[in-house]
Amino acid sequence: MRRHNFKKLQIWQEAMVLIDENYLLTSKLPDYEKYGLRTQMNRCSVSIASNISEGSSKGTDRHFLKYLDDSLGSAFEWETQLNVCHRQNFIEEELFLKLEDQVKKVQCKISNFMDSLDPDK
Template sequence: MKRHNFKKLQIWNDSMSIIDRTYKFTCSFPDFERFGLRTQMNRCSVSMASNISEGSSKRTDTHFAKYLDDSLGSAFEWETQLIVAYRQNYISEELFKELEKEINILQKKISKFIESLDI
């Protein structure tokens, strides 16, 4: 297996964009969410990119795929948290739809990348 440079992977760059956006919009959440949904969404977004980068250091595609699976799981977890934020009126419908589209695209890209590996 050829090791991947995570910084050149589109899925890593897309997940970094989600991190930036997440930190930006979660600061407007109510103060009582400081250690709740705000923290959870921030950590979850970081988990997506972190698992991609950590997995890229593994010696086999099988091991890399496990980390990509974890990243994909975090992407679905983050989508659920996005829905919660919208249902609690912490974000606008416009932002919700935009971010939902973005996370769905990332989920598909990660899934396709996993399928492309030699496992």
């Protein structure tokens, strides 16, 4: 396996855009969510990109796949938190749908990249 330059990976680039969108969203959450949902969403969104970059340093595709799997898990976790924001009326429908679509695209691209690295597929 050759090591990947994570900054050139489209999945990392799109995860970074999601981080930017996340911080815009969480800055508008109620103050009482400062140490709850806001903190969790920030950590989770950063985890998506961080696991991609950390995994890219590993010496085998099998090791990289483990980090990509963790990244994918964080993307699904973030989607759940986004749904909580919507259900609690912290965000409007239009923004919810935009961000939901964005995170689903990231999830799909991570999954497809994982499939391309998996020797068993």
